[in-house]
Amino acid sequence: MKNSNNLIKIDGIDKKILRFLMEDARKPILEIARNIGISGAAIHQRLRKLEASGLISGSKFVINPKVLGYTTMAYIGIFLDKAMSNPRAVKELEKIPEVLECHYTTGNWSILIKVLCKDNEHLMQVLNKKIQQIEGVSRTETFISLDQQIDRQITI
Amino acid sequence: MKNSNNLIKIDGIDKKILRFLMEDARKPILEIARNIGISGAAIHQRLRKLEASGLISGSKFVINPKVLGYTTMAYIGIFLDKAMSNPRAVKELEKIPEVLECHYTTGNWSILIKVLCKDNEHLMQVLNKKIQQIEGVSRTETFISLDQQIDRQITI
DNA sequence: AATGAAAGTGAAGCACT
């Protein structure tokens, strides 16, 4: 299952199974089985191995936030004071539900986050009343995403 | 189902159902039913409405790319020549499998993308041989994510 | 690794409230 680099080796059948389930996590295993021409039990076995290997880290329903009024997505680059450790800042950022991603990055900023807000005013409040209030946050740079044009997982 | 702003109205039961399925898309509806104390048929009915409303935009198996050797994630800000239209650039970016997200942003750049590569050399090749080769791309700025510390969906 | 069969469980539709 793993090669010398500790990486998973998956074959064409595994890939086909995963491609179906990455598109639709609730697709019946038997339907996939009929599609690719092996038994349901075989797929079941393979999925258990893939889960054990850590390649499959779960499944999710995907929500469309626009329908709930969340229309303003932005990336915010955050500069931290030298005294402020990254882990402490992340701990604070975790408490802010509008923060969907947080990356410890090279380059200009210490941290790059993705936030999702209802509108520009909501974004402004998150910035001023939540993010800027975090101790050690000195300055931020905001980039509003006018349109997310690609959103996908890795191709396998 | 929709209020005057054309937004979906969901109640506490909807939220509970969605929270279960956002965690695990394959969780049996009957199990959720037992958990929250209503019949499976009721949940079935609610899910159909939520799907029809567009709030649920699908379900996905989530893959852990690290296990396949993809360990280098980066954000790249792209400057486009005035002559280059955004849609044409996006069309080219779509062809690059390493590009997972693409945002049309305000601020410094025209476009902000997220890429996932196996290592720094792979990232360098994607930059030099794919992204920089796109007509109209004048300059790029790369921010490597040393660690993605938060990754989640909106809280409902 | 894959198969087919068996037992248990769930999905989906319907009539009724």
Place this chain on the structure above:
DNA sequence: AGTGCTTCACTTTCATT
């Protein structure tokens, strides 16, 4: 909107190859 019931399909396990 929700319930209970029914039918059919799917999941899961196991002995076998």
